[in-house]
Amino acid sequence: MTLAQLRSFASQQATRADMSGLSAAALRLPCYSAPSQWKQCRASRVSISAAVVTSPPAPKLSKIVTWQPGKRLQTQVAEITSDITTIRSLDWDRDRFDIEFGLQNGTTYNSYIIDAEKLAVVDASHEKFRDLYLAALTDQIDPSTIQYIIVNHTEPDHSGLVPDLLQLAPNATVVGSKICIQFLQNLVLKPFKSLVVKGGDTLDLGKGHILEFVIAPNLHWPDTIFTYDRGAGVLFTCDAFGMHYCTEQVYDEDLSTIESHYRFYYDCLMRPNSRSVLTALKRVSGMEFGVIATGHGPLLTYNVAELMNKYETWSRQALEKQLATVAVLYISDYGFSDRLSQALARGLTKTNILVDMLDLNSADSQELIECVSRSSGVVLMTPPSSGSANSLVSTLYAAIKTKQPVVIAESYGGDDEPVDTIIQRFVDLGITLPQPPLRVKETPTEATYQQYEEAGTDLGQLLSQKKVIQSIKTNIPINIAKAIARVSGGLYVVTAKKGASRGAMIASWVSQVKL
Known part of the structure; x- marks a missing residue:
């Protein structure tokens, strides 16, 4: 992509300005996601950061409600591009998650609206957010006009409200992998329109929003897919590249603050599937995107190159070790x-x-x-x-x-x-x-x-x-090996005799004190 094309894309995609005055739209130019090109891509985005200064509306926060004593819930609505909006369900005080690892800063469940000619919702939210989420959704769109519900992953924190969406939009088509649709049939418990997608399949929503689907099993459920919006340069990844970190910051501005949470999340959920991580990275390596729309925590745009590289590095290290x-x-x-x-x-x-x-x-x-x-x-x-x-x-x-x-x-x-x-x-x-x-x-x-x-x-x-x-044994110095060889090992009966007295004991080791 030439510099002129990059500038043109920045002008088309302008949606917000960051704290230093740089256009975040410029920072979200399509990212060449082959590992060797991530850093080059980020440099290109920053180099034309003055191209646009348009700023979108500030994120909108709902009132805080209490789900259980001391457990605060809230939603946040923020514009990602001119056609894509996120509804982030902020679970401020959740202290344990999934495989029961502890959380220090709660978590979020991120859902997305693509307002194209064919209205689509990407992932939903946890059922504990039913009232808050549906109120936020209804404030943005008429839910009855939803034509596609894209489910990247059916774990309940992302699909718990799919039955509610289908009740509001009974003619909507649910899009997911074959396993995903099978799971949802057990969740919804009534017939619904569905579209099973495979890797490489596309769905044209109009207005340039052509969705391409990437099969990414075991990240971290077997039904997981990524959804790539070619026109917007956004990759929806559900659990992958996320973190359990609840904050009003929509994006990954402060890398030093979130990096430890990002690593902890990887170690708990993605490291056991390191081979699958590398496969997924390879499958998106030819795609151009500047935003990773995650399922948990902040969305990634400022540090896409660094954070994707970390996934690759950690996964390769896991395989090597x-x-x-x-x-x-x-x-x-x-x-x-x-x-x-x-x-x-x-x-x-x-x-x-x-x-x-x-x-x-x-x-x-x-x-x-x-x-x-x-x-x-x-x-x-x-x-x-x-x-x-x-x-x-x-x-x-x-x-x-x-x-x-x-x-x-x-x-x-x-x-x-x-x-x-x-x-x-x-x-x-x-x-x-x-x-x-x-x-x-x-x-x-x-x-x-x-x-x-x-x-x-x-x-x-x-x-x-x-x-x-x-x-x-292979790496031990020879002198230490000789010393260790003088220490006996095994199970011993140690006897002692003094005059008419005799005794014995069992020992698991005996140390030689003199030659």
Whole structure:
């Protein structure tokens, strides 16, 4: 793109000015998102920052309401471009989230309106925001005229109000991945128009808003897609590139303040899926965008290059440091299987174990066989006692090898396949069960998630121990190796005799004190 074209785009997309007087529209020029070009792109955006000085209306905040004692809720409406508006649901005091990791500054749930010839809403909000969100939406548009509801990801904090949107706009078409639409059918519980999209599919909303869809599974649910608005230069990514950080600042102006939250969010939700992160980055590498419209926290525009580079760097480091791979088999949309499996995955990644998350609701037999074959161990979240996920476990019994340790964990879905039945099948196959099964007899609490995370760490340490010891032996200085060799190891019976008195003790180590 030439400088003249960049200036032209800036003039067309002007929507706001930043605190230093630079046009944010200029900062949101299309970003060449191939990693080697991110920095170059950002420099180009800044170099023409004086092209436009148009400023949009200031963000509009609703009144604060109390959801529970001490839990404040609020919505914020802000213009992103002349045709795109965000409704940010500000959950100021939420202190725990998802896999039960602690939050220091609450979180947000970001929804978007694309006001084109065909009106579209991208993602919704948490059902706790029903009144606030619908009031903000109705203030911006006539909900009955919505023609498309685009669902990038069906986790309840993004799709909880989809049934309400369909009630207001019964003729709207819901757009999502095949798995997404299947999940929503269980959520909405009545027929609705739907459009299943695959990677590369497009949807023309008019006024230059041509949406292109990118399949991005496991970021961090199996149904995730990204939605790219070519005309606006905006990439809607739902959970990816977000953070749990509640602030009135719509954008990522203050990198030093948000960077630790961005990293913590990545470590908790994205690092277990580092291979999927790199795949998604590759799929958007040819796209030009200047705004990442996230599902949580501030939108990214000032630091797109830096923050996308961090995802790539952290994910490559995770792959390089891996000591082994564990297949975590869970069942999306069943009980607490998805959340508990994420806690286990978090524990595994603490020991530099690479995690392969596989949803038994959407996987086929060949995918399962390939996933298990490249793994050193397996975590199985108990499936429901019937259905496709349960049937796929039979494939697991055939694919697993005796040297692969297995951890079995309950999902607390109300109809779990009995743990003892599963254990017996593995025992009959000669499979090692390195720890007792994880059982859940009530709604998971903070202690439950901690237990699952620690179980993941224990399995990771078991698998990584041999490689760590070998690495230490290889790199230890010769003099230290000789000294350690003089220290005996094992189990000993130490006897002593003095006159007629005799005694003995068992010792786990004996140290030589003289030659």
